[in-house]
Amino acid sequence: MSESKSPLGRKRVVVTPGFDPQSQPVVPADVLAPLSQDSIQLDFICSSFGRNIDWKVEPIFTESFSADLLHPAGVVQAAVFVPLVQRPSGLHVLFTKRASHLYDHAGQICFPGGRIERTDRDAVAAALRETYEEIGVAPEFIQLIGTHPSFLTSTRFTMTPVIGVIRPGFTITPDITEVAEVFEVPLSVLLDPRLHRLHQANLPDGGHRFYFSITWQSYFIWGATAALIRNIYHYLSAAELKIKG
Numbered sequence: 743m744s745e746s747k748s749p750l751g752r753k754r755v756v757v758t759p760g761f762d763p764q765s766q767p768v769v770p771a772d773v774l775a776p777l778s779q780d781s782i783q784l785d786f787i788c789s790s791f792g793r794n795i796d797w798k799v800e801p802i803f804t805e806s807f808s809a810d811l812l813h814p815a816g817v818v819q820a821a822v823f824v825p826l827v828q829r830p831s832g833l834h835v836l837f838t839k840r841a842s843h844l845y846d847h848a849g850q851i852c853f854p855g856g857r858i859e860r861t862d863r864d865a866v867a868a869a870l871r872e873t874y875e876e877i878g879v880a881p882e883f884i885q886l887i888g889t890h891p892s893f894l895t896s897t898r899f900t901m902t903p904v905i906g907v908i909r910p911g912f913t914i915t916p917d918i919t920e921v922a923e924v925f926e927v928p929l930s931v932l933l934d935p936r937l938h939r940l941h942q943a944n945l946p947d948g949g950h951r952f953y954f955s956i957t958w959q960s961y962f963i964w965g966a967t968a969a970l971i972r973n974i975y976h977y978l979s980a981a982e983l984k985i986k987g
Contacts, residue, residue, distance in 0.1 A: 761943045763955065763964045771802075771940035771954075777975070781982045782929050784826065784833060784907060790981035791888035791905070797980035799891055800972045802940070802952055807973070809894040810902075820899045821865035822855030823873045824970065826887075826907040827926060834926040835971075836908070837963070838876060841922045851963050853970070854879075855901065865889065865902035877924055878915030883908055890973055895966045896951065903970045927958045933975045938968070 780786055799807040809817070825836040839851050854873040862868040866889070870881045885907045892902040914924050931937060941964075943951045954972050955964040963971070 760946055763941070763943070763953070764962050766941040766943040768939045769942045769952075771938065774935035774975070774979070776934055776936065777978055777982060778986075779930075781978050781986075782833060782933055784828060786981075786985075787826070787833075787905075787978065788887055790978060790985065793981065793985070795977060795981045795984060797977050800954075800969060800976060803893070803969055806894045806969070807891045809892045809900040814894060814900075817894065817898045817900050819858040819865075819902075820856055821858055821862075821869040821872070821902045821904060822853040822970070823869040823884075824853050824903050824905045824974070825873070825879070825884075826905070826929065828907065828910075829926075831928065833929040835929055835932055836877075836924065836926050837961070837967075838916070838921045839923040839925070839961075841918075841920055850965065850967075851961055852967050853903070858902075865892075866904050869902070869904040876917050876921050878917075879908060879912050883912040885909060890970065890977065893966050893969055893973075899966075901966055901970070903973075905974070925961065927961065927963075931958050932956060932963075932971050933978065935972075935975055938972060938975075 827834045827836055836854075837851050838854055854876045855869055856872040856876075858865055858868040859871075862871060866886065870884060873879050873884070874881065887905045887907065890903045890905065892900045894900050916924050937956055939955050939957075941953050941955060943953065945951060953965050954968040955962060956968055956971065957963070
């Protein structure tokens with residue numbers, strides 16, 4: 743890990759995972775059924791979030807998804823925006839690749855987002871603010887769909903996902919001090935459980951850690967971001983069962 747000083751003169755440590763996420767062994771995971779094509783369309787997703795769906799979070803991370811109930815001490819409250827974009831070929835999801843010099847999650851692929859500040863009304867407001875600051879998409883171009891349970895990361899952030907669709911006419915203006923790249927991945931790829939790989943990382947202290955990954959082209963999506971995607975699959979799978987029988 744490398745160190746640098748903050749503007750206040752205090753040392754800050756660049757947080758790295760302590761292992762290479764792409765080289766850790768893949769271990770068996772539950773075999774899950776793919777969603778139907780109808781269930782990854784915008785109308786169905788919006789309808790699902792408007793209903794009371796009985797569903798369960800990804801069982802491997804039940805404890806991590808309990809942050810909203812347990813209120814663990816010593817964590818940083820954060821929010822991310824899961825941006826859906828309608829394309830002729832179907833829905834896509836917009837991601838950012840964080841700049842390599844950032845202290846938290848440097849170089850990782852993630853959703854736009856960040857810490858919930860005192861001036862933010864709630865997690866939704868924080869996610870919208872951070873989206874505008876990071877990639878230049880203003881709130882008037884965003885149609886909110888819903889939220890999902892917060893995820894407690896290994897770096898002690900609680901990430902509240904806010905799901906929404908970006909309306910046509912938007913432009914992307916990334917903040918180059920934070921964002922190295924902005925790109926899209928088809929939702930059909932992200933929500934195909936056959937493409938979700940479960941890894942077991944062996945840690946330097948002798949322990950181990952599980953995480954999911956999804957690869958698309960040259961992009962390796964893993965960790966908390968992949969866990970949030972996995973949860974959306976579980977939610978829509980439950981919605982599919984309830985609505986379509």
